[in-house]
Amino acid sequence: MKDSPGLTPLITTTQIRKRIAVLAGQISHDFDSREPLMIVSILKGSFMFTADLVRALSIPCTIDFLQASSYGTRRSSSGTVAITGSITVKGRHVLLVEDIIDTGLTINRIVDHLRLQQPSSIRICTLLDKPAARRFPCTPDYTGFRIDNIFVAGYGLDDRERYRELPCIVAVER
Numbered sequence: 574m575k576d577s578p579g580l581t582p583l584i585t586t587t588q589i590r591k592r593i594a595v596l597a598g599q600i601s602h603d604f605d606s607r608e609p610l611m612i613v614s615i616l617k618g619s620f621m622f623t624a625d626l627v628r629a630l631s632i633p634c635t636i637d638f639l640q641a642s643s644y645g646t647r648r649s650s651s652g653t654v655a656i657t658g659s660i661t662v663k664g665r666h667v668l669l670v671e672d673i674i675d676t677g678l679t680i681n682r683i684v685d686h687l688r689l690q691q692p693s694s695i696r697i698c699t700l701l702d703k704p705a706a707r708r709f710p711c712t713p714d715y716t717g718f719r720i721d722n723i724f725v726a727g728y729g730l731d732d733r734e735r736y737r738e739l740p741c742i743v744a745v746e747r
């Protein structure tokens with residue numbers, strides 16, 4: 574990890590790699606049909622997780638992206654989710670891939686947005702879950718790690734656009 578004051582290691586690169594192998598095994602088992610699974614990666618935070626997860630799957634998939642932003646340069650949600658990108662999910666089995674579910678606002682907004690198009694199913698896979706921070710109900714179908722209500726960065730997640738490139742998850746000092 575880069576030598577930066579205020580960052581405390583939380584989840585190592587090895588732990589992430591091992592956990593993704595398990596998640597990918599479960600997903601591949603659950604969606605073992607001839608139809609390709611539609612992966613929808615929620616940017617920016619999930620770019621690294623998505624790249625590692627899809628490479629570990631043993632089933633065919635397609636990969637699309639939506640961008641959702643509500644934190645901006647803050648460490649708490651603005652309460653408004655801006656969704657950009659246009660994808661077609663009608664009749665597809667969709668797996669939303671998130672880096673983190675915190676208040677639950679972002680994932681709820683995305684699910685509501687996509688349901689209007691009548692997909693065959695929507696499932697949620699998140700690398701990190703902060704159940705203690707939840708304000709909008711959401712129970713992910715696949716979870717990498719449950720963490721305490723602390724602000725984290727690395728492996729795609731930012732603190733004011735910094736640290737996305739780190740290969741591990743760190744806690745950021747407030």
Ligand SMILES: O=P(O)(O)OC[C@H]1O[C@H](OP(=O)(O)OP(=O)(O)O)[C@H](O)[C@@H]1O
Pocket residue numbers: 615616617618619641642643644645650671672673674675676677678679680730731
């Ligand atoms: O459950 P919530 O409280 O809604 O928080 C989770 C969302 O917050 C982060 O996105 P952010 O708005 O920071 O955008 P980014 O992924 O581009 O950094 C993260 O990537 C999730 O999408």
Ligand SMILES: Nc1nc2[nH]cnc2c(=O)[nH]1
Pocket residue numbers: 644673674675676723724725726730731732
């Ligand atoms: N980087 C980052 N983004 C978040 N979005 C919601 N919670 C978090 C968090 O802990 N870290």
